[in-house]
Amino acid sequence: MDKTAIKKFAVEARRSLIESIRLKAATLGITADGIQAKLPISTGDVEYYVDEQGGISGHDIVKRQKLVAELKQRARKNDLATAFNDLIEEVAYTWFNRIIAIRFMEVNDYLPSRVRVLSSTENRNIPDILVNVRDVEEALGGFTASEKAIITRAEDTELPKDRDAEYQMLFIKQANALNKNLPYLFETTNDYAELLFTPSYHDGVIQHLITDISEDDFNVAVGGQVEIIGWLYQYYNTEPKNTVISMPKSHKFRDTEIASATQIFTPDWIVKYMVQNSLGKYWIKHLLAVGSLQNESEIAREFNWQYYMPDAKQPDNVQSKIETMDSSLKELEIKQLKMIDPSMGSGHILIYAFDVLMQIYESEGYSRREASESIIKHNLNGLDIDTRAFQLSYFAVMMKARQYNRRALTKITHMNVYDIPGTDDFKLEDFEILLSQLSENSSRLLRHFLQEFTFGNELGSLILEYSSSLTSLREELDALNHNQLSFELIPLLDKVADILNSVELLGQKYQVVITNPPYMGSSRMESHLLKFAKKNYPNSKADLFAMFIERWNKALVSGGYNAMVTMQSWMFLSSFEKMRVNLLGNYTISNLMHMENNVMGIAFGTAVTIVRDYQLPSFIGTYHQIKTADVSGKIPQHLPIADNRFNRTNQANFAKIPG
Template sequence: MQHLIHDISEADFDVNQGGQVEIIGWLYQYYNTEPKDLAFKKRKYSESDIPAVTQLFTPDWIVKYMVENSLGRYWIDVLQAKGDQRSESEIAENYQWHYYMPEAQQSEKVLVEIAAAQPDLTKVKLKDISLIDPAMGSGHVLVYAFDVFVQLYESEGYSRRDAAKDIIQHNLYGFDIDTRAFQLAYFALCMKAREYNRRFLTLNTRPNVFDIPEYSDLSATDFEELVTSDTQRSNIACLLDAFHDGNSYGSLIHFSDSIDWQALESITEIDFKEQQLSFDTIEMENKKTKLKEIIEISKLLCRKYTIGVMNPPYMGSGKMNDVLGKYVKKHFPAGKADLFGAFMQRLRMFVSENSYYAMITQHAWMFLSSFEKLRQTLTQDTLINMAHLGTRAFEEIGGEVVQSTTFVSKKQSLNDYVGTYERLINFNSQSKKEKAYLTAVRDQSVDYLYRTNQANFGKIPGSPIAYWVSDNFLNAFKNFDSVSKHFESTGRLKTHNNVKYIRYWWEIDSENDDWIVLHNGGEYRKYFGNEIYVVDYSKPAINFYSAHGGMVGNNSAYSGITWNLITSANPGFRLKEANLPNSSGAPTIVPSSHDNADLLSLLGFLNSNVCLKILNVVNPTLNTNVSNIMNLPYPYTKVNTSNIVKDCVSISTIDWNTFEISEDFSGHPLLSHIADDNLSIWYYAMVLTNQCAKNVPIFQLWGVK
């Protein structure tokens, strides 16, 4: 309570400043802090962990960005279809939508395409517009959307009192798996409606927000005596199977086959009043009540909405429990790498054709190969606007790991549409990003605002959402061969027991030939180095690796190029000698067997600033995998830098050998000019015999510290 009073700004409690939903959201997130910390320590999350680990309160300005550029944009389309001659900016300014970004000027061809596919918006009424948040949390998106809807109703001549009732009944819908989040969202919407209509709480009108139920105790056989057709029987089985794990699936639940809702509802209407009251009839009434709830929510999960807005839950596939993991792989294969990817697919399914959906997600889907199919799905629609946030979009999340983007898409394919993108990644705080975005709205000539045709993304292998690249950059992929044309991956060695089979070289007798150098990652180095690991390559060890499926690829007879899979900054590419294995932590490529490609020139290119710029486009993450390198454009016939790179390798080798962790270390260069009679006994015993790392315990015997 002391922290509540002293640590939270008084303004956050001010309803006039939006404090109502803000304080509810922050309190809810604070409530989840302890269970979230406990869950993060687990290898996999249980069903009960999912609400805590996936709840993250969305910053207020991002909510306004998403709602204004989706719901607001749709309403502007309606007004202009009805003959409003004002521009987008003028209409947005009239409603005081400060976060609305006008679209770029489009070609006549695009305007014709839009008009041809657009339904007749002149007949749209406000009650026809529905907005869904399928992961609503404490209701932040829905509450702000409520305010925007009030503006729209007032502009159409409604009173605030009548608007509040209609908005609750017709316009807003939300789902969550967390009962407490549902309760808070329900409360927040009721209080918002009460703000505009003082009699609202007496109207017996409930918000259309729902806690996804889980009924693991129900089965189709429970209703066997009420079923009159095979259709009813199969439909009930389908619904109950989905809601058996409702708290895991949430609003991901959907039904691909058509459901006969009328037939199902007829079961819930069967009356037992004429029968003798018994425990069986009471139990059946309870089961009917549960089935009725499932049917009501299922119908809403299957309908189409005008607008979709959400901040989806984040959870890597490795953390999903078996139930959720299998469901996501089966129903959302393009987004299976992370739960937010599955929800991106699901939100798209919720909205009708020619409507808008907006979300804030991690930006990994824009670049990683594991989300390539998801990108292909999403770019079937039209990216209208994106605010690329990068790191520190959420004040409570520090560091460089979590990088975000928020965007608005229209569910319509427009091949030549020019989207607008605000690159905010270089602004290093939540408040600075917001300020920069607002500046871009007012002045669209700022150098971090880009406009591009999303068809350009397909010109780059893997189709990353690289909105900021130049025409020269795109032409490089068109004019030059990819690295994969002349090089191939060596695969990797997997021991299935690294503790037993991998050592530092100084831990092994130098006379033992069964152990060979293993490239296994290490510190950031270019051209040469990090040869500190050895792996058991005896016949019994190799047999063990093979028996457990660990021998992938082979030791190439060619020299190659290796690098660290995971880095804290930029990747460093190094020469790898022939016939040496590498682990998954050190991806490696070698010249194709049929090719006489210039290995050294490629090594120089990979370590150049030009390559770094390209990699920052195709994969601006901390992981650099083989496919990222193989897809790079490389003018291998036009560039020959072998002699320069040889010098770089030589210098890097000399540098590596000046450290004691190098097997070829003979002495530190700073000691090379000291007379022999002045060298210490430690130098003679340890350095010249190259036994430093092997005999560290002996130092204590000699008094060396």
């Protein structure tokens, strides 16, 4: 995988998409400076906004109206210029996501039509979809009379402008058709996102994707993997991240900036270390409890878990406590094992957890088809504040399912991964009509959630759990007759559905939590986030990552594992002393891996901490130190475990260290 080429492509693709979308918006009379009214030369059929050359008609007029309405709605939160720039960035990334997704699917022959959309299997200068247009008609939902006319004209004239018109139509139809298989990534684009994007196969982003990045990087049959999606996501955000982190230290990050500033792609070997020593270890504890396994290393070798670290031999009194507490694991079934990544980014942890769960399911006698559907339905959960990251996580998990199950794109219609919404772009009064149609209890409950999620897309997975049943509220919302609802209520219902999905995941208990949480100090927090931190996380308020450790330790079932890769500072700074005391007094450190600067490809030291929700003060844990020289910029094939480069120590010894 040529990461230099991937980075260059992703950075330039973002620039290109933003510039082209910004120019297209300008032709519609929409800029950061204002929204133009239609010109007097407009007619009932055609509207003009800049001059007599750029008129639009038909559905495009409706799409522009939706675009204007969306901008005005967003401007209520900040101002028009900010709303405009955020929307342009969002539309650019939406199409980047979809282009990358189509590329991954066509290379692996996952497209329902089996016909490539971006490239040619015969090394032609035009994509296969233009050569085999009649073969894709059914898969694309059929062609209207006007669409057939576009195809016929392109075939007759073979002029570049007519070919371009045909390709644009086919590309948009393919994106819309994939809504049936991947609805959360390919949302129906008959809206302003479609109006602002003009796909081209012979220049621009699509052409560079085909020529600049090796096809093998996407091809799972020859060593490619879903991981490339994560690297593209990381590199696409290079410039936004650099812009945000270079701002004056007095600058407070707002919601979209938090995502840009804190996204760090987790290297593959660190993901494997965390997953194997938490999710893998929890299942091994079950096997030990039922007596089907005599030692931990046995199944780790069988599954090739090269980063798995068996627990140390414990003192007799500690071992007897462990066996007593783990006796409840005898009743565990694989479908009951819930894991979550509460800051999932592009889904790297989720897709490796999928692989580990697949190994476990197969060892329990499940077929790959059964297992893939059950993993998504029962085991995997994920949350993030960034809609773009959520879309990629959703896609990555679906592609992992498709790798194991040819029917995944038609059989799997839902998964438990969500982007956490905020309601600060609405006013509470906007929901009053909806609230008035609910019972008193449901109305009160929904009002509470609307307030709790005011800054949901900033507080994210730090929002406190709510454990009461949502059944009645959901039933009342489902009973509303959508055909009789006003146009304004539909987006409110969508927002409420997103909130309730997040509430359910935030309120559950998990056997395993694994994540690379955001790193952001309190000096960068907006006033409402800082106030929330001081009130709810007094021991860890100095940084988001520490708050994540505290929040998600509390989400564990008894005996569950929380694995996080974070900054190292929580281990020694005085601002985290109370947090350390609390952690050592209530949890057990199973593994702690301290990494020097640049081990993760970032300029500061980090630590993987895996704690268990048991209070075993004398537990002997496993402690690694990974030096920069150990990795030398490459993903190691194994940790220095084989060279005995680790320590074992009694957790109680930390109490001897002042502070």
